[in-house]
Amino acid sequence: MRKLKNILRLGRKELWSLWRDPMMLLLILYVFTVSVYTAATALPETLHNAAIAIVDEDQSPLSARIASAFYPPEFQHPRMITVGEMDAGMDRGDFTFALNIPPDFQRDVLAGRNPEIQLNIDATRMSQAFTGNGYIQQMAMGEISEFVQRHRAAQALPVELALRARFNPTLEKSWFGGIAEIINTVAMLSIILTGAALIREREHGTIEHLLVMPVTPGEIMISKIWSMSLVVLLATGLSLNFVIRGLLQVPIEGSIPLFLVGVVLCLFAMTSLGIYMATLARTMPQFGLLLMLTLMPMNMLSGGATPRESMPEVVQNLMLIAPTTHFVEIGQSILFRGAGLDAVWKPFLALAVIGTVLFILSFRRFRKTIGQMA
8 A cells, every 4th residue: 555655646746747847738738639630631642622624625425524523622613614725724823733625535435446635734733733643533534434334235344343431431531640640649648758757857856856765666667657648548538539529520430438448558558668768868859869769660660651561571570569550450440440349359468468568678677777876
């Protein structure tokens, strides 16, 4: 009971120290609100309200069908222009894309002559130009294929492909971006808060005060872990409910309490890692450099930004020792697919094992560092 009281009191001390640090509080508020909203709504690859003009020299049902395929929110309503207006409009920047459908296009398509459609792109608008090129080609070819199949019933394929998108039927990128940002934020803040708490005490000289008190290194370490984890856990729950579900209107398929259990396991592992890194660094700038070298590869290769299946097999196997890899799997399975404990018990178990190993390593390193200071 005495050890438990010491851990609770030391943890309250950490919470009061955090409360008196306005910059750290501002960071927590920012990353769980503004950063999550920005990551969800300002993805650079998103095509939104792209200006497009169409030169319809065919004036056929097929050309009208292609023109009607472009509509908000990806594109603005197409502007129907003439050939003479196309180059001038591109020079003025009135539109990013200009689609030129040649005369007799429908007749040539049905006759199997493989006519060409000219697509002019204003490449100075790089993000829209790069993404819109693929969008327009896919949409135009889809309309042409469907039109030809309906007019050639005898030559139609015996099987029709029906595409259905699960978990995100409208393919809204904001649904994925916001939740992925929360997952990355949990990993980042758990390391920063615990590491900064330890380095702050060393820089302010308060670590020497703890050494003369009847507390053990294990009690000091556990107090920092539970207090900083509690802050991140509360911020995660509030961000999920008020930013993700409220402001962004993202539907959560699975159980939020089950996801928060995964957050606790991830916090256990990442806060232990943060303490280990803080024992290696002597100052906050050194800790920041270690953070960049550790956190950035973990976030990039954990499967949140790019599917793990597209990575080399060596990288996939290597990243299995990273807590973020299993946390991303837990988050995507529960929040996107509505998975239960029967589907995510393996990453839960992996997080618990990794967290235990990191805690033991961090405790040994922390106790050695404290012994040297004493």
